Amino acid sequence: MSQKRTASSSKRKAESDSNSDGVKPVESKNAKKAKVTVSDVAEDNGGGLAPNGQPTNKVLPVKISFPPRAEDTSRIVSWNICGLASSQKKGFKYYVEAEDPDILILTETKVNDEPADLALASRFPYRYWSISEKKTYSGTAILSKHKPLSVDKTLPGHPDPKSIKGRIVTLEFEGYYVVGTYVVNAGQGLKTLEAKKTWNHHFEAYIRDLDRKKPVMWAGDLNVAPTAIGTSTPAVVGLYLTSSDLSNPKTNWNKSAGYTEAETSAFARILNPPNCDAGKLVDVWRKLHPDDHHYTYFSYRFNCRAKGIGWRLDAFVLSERIVDRVKTCEIRSEIYGASDHCPIVLEIAPADVS
Template structure:
């Protein structure tokens, strides 16, 4: 379901994901009763628990990373997204769906002295589409763009930063599209991206963050029964994510909070979905499984506004 003002063929995120419950036939009396019950109960909102700032062995965190699909960098800046970032104060800020060529960056983004090292990947010929960014307080050893395959490197979807102890990858994974028109391509992407990450992991452990455009299990979206054939929750996409986990990576949020419900990172702008917490968990921090001993916390900042996604933050004692 695309946002207002967008053509269906231009949708390239979770914009189209169904946000309503499957319809159930009811009598007028039954429907009225159900409505009263829902109003009385109110939405179940996710409450981010207090930050855990130490690893299982008691080491204090040394790395704080925030990831956010901003759904258009220029609009996000106008919605005071940068003010929230300055309060959160991560060591590394990763942004997805920037929809902004580097030459068109808002001056506020250029004038961020707290992040002297800024890297941008844009969609090339497609202006106002896709795009990721990585902003660091400390200069990485190296930066690479894309995953080394021409088919997948035309849309500005991946930046990799190498640090002494680890790689940090930020990604905006392609959506399967309205009517699943890009599902076959998405499957090719998943295989290629998994191979790329495994290659990095063979050199040193890694942290992957970003909008991975999939809700892995039923707990990761409000209405799983009504979305079995929706982009982001098809069996093929969920299987691709599962194969990434079995390749040696761990979903940090579910590792720490395996049974926590109602924890979402995306809500459509339509139908008042965010206020009702009718959402999807599409944004992740994955880490090489051997890094779990230095994992402190993985947060969902659901109260932060400025996009149809909320930011997520990772604490590591690297």
């Protein structure tokens, strides 16, 4: 990659100050908006770290490379790109080329039609886009090198099928289902929390039904921060947690979308169903990184990236019976700037469980 691409990125203005769907988390009133310069990028690429241990770069690195994947594994990536058109101007293709995933789950694509992107078409022969009826809003896609057995873009039983468009894509493969979601946001002032509860109710039933048939790999922007350091919420009664999925849990609890009792409890119930006949699911990144305070979303405002102030909204959730096949699950923390979210990547050995 050229330095020119990085320099041009320094001129852009913040395009999204939300954790999803235009919702702003509670942050300091005295915080100042970050400014991006070429010198910032040079310094950050040299190893600058925020207090939580994640890098502080505000545009993509000039050079992107990753370790080779584990032998005989599939590499699956989930990334909220905060608009495909915008992301493509900021280095989207460079990351995809370097990562070279077998399956790429994209959320918040904001496309109005299936993109005629020759580079994506040549890399991923099988592309499935769920497009919102509302223009330049929402949007979910799964791009794959492998042909699925079936494709579904619905959420069975949901009373408003139109609202689901742009939110979910399910691909069935021989060994498992891959479910990509851009989960409903509870909204500014929690005004759409009831819609989120409806989504959660029907999605839980849906993922349970899939899991009874074969293992499930659920990924995307889940729009929930499941845990907080040193708290015992209704979602995790009796547990004292040493990990955190957002920076300021106390000020955000039951005030900000993604961190309410209703949302965290619904997520906890998906992982550990009250019905003992249902299978458990596992938040894989958290299982492999039990003590890390790392995030996938950093607001463009308030210098959040440099301060390490963020939310872990993007995740892989797998049926418990295939978790031992996972070789790695990592947040690509340095891949920031093409979106206000970082990608998360999982490598898994062939799942021949049925």
